[in-house]
Amino acid sequence: MPQATKPAPVLPPAHGDAREPLTHADAPSDPTTPRRIIATLREGVLDNSPVENPDHIFTHLLELYHHSGLDLAQAQLRQGKDPQLRLVADTLRHRSQRNLAQLGKLDLDQHSPGADFRSTSPTRARALQQVLQRVRRTLATPVKNNSPDQEFAAFLGLYYQSGLLLAGTQLRYGREVKQKDLAKQWQAAQQQEWQAVKAWQQATDTTR
Structure with missing residues (x-):
């Protein structure tokens, strides 16, 4: 049987506004383990x-x-x-692939020439940066070496x-309707998927 080919990563579109600070890194390059994927995500957050x-x-x-979710999923399926x-x-x-395709047009729109790419609210900008520090600390939580499934x-x-x-931060401070809708959908999907993971962890916990 022919070997299944790995799906090509969905790359973010090029920035269209030359005035915007080009501070964003490329998507993760499909590291091989969840530990490396999360480390790469942690570095990219700021x-x-x-x-x-x-x-x-x-x-x-x-x-x-x-992109990181896609990498995590592919690592587990391997x-x-x-x-x-x-x-x-x-x-x-499947959710990551679908959402990346949807984000392509939104990314092009918000980076089109003349788009309002600068912050107009120091309060919103400060709140986001504070949350990003919390996000980074969360992603840095130590995880002990274990089986691939447990890790x-x-x-x-x-x-x-x-x-x-x-x-939650986008739902509280965001102004753009499209981004708030995406945040609401993302929040609901994450909560449902995380419940399944926590149920598995409880069912397989041998320390109780």
Whole structure:
């Protein structure tokens, strides 16, 4: 049988406004383990300019998270054995691919020439940067070496916990309707998927 080909990563579109500070890194390059994927995500979280429009920063962060989610899902589907976690990974993979495709047009629109890419509210900008520090600390939570399934569940928990912080911040401070809608959808999907992961962890906890 021919080997299945790995789906090509969905790359973010090029920036269209030459005036914008080019501070965002490329998408993660599909690291091989959840530990490396989360470390890469943690480094990318603060890769933004505090003078940029917070709604635009959220869109970039959402792209970063969906790329990382795709990497996490693919790592689990390659290495994981547990059928329940593989189902979670497959759900995450499909959602990440779908959302990345949707974000492409929004990213082009907000980086078109003349777009309002600078922040007009120091309060919003400061609140976002403070939350990003919390996100980074959450992603830095130590996870002990364990089986691929257990490590995937632990790192995916950090992924959801930090992502929910971002979604909640956008819902509280965001101004753009499209970004707030995306945040609401992302929040609901993460909560549902995280519940499945936590249920698996409780069911397989041998320390109780």
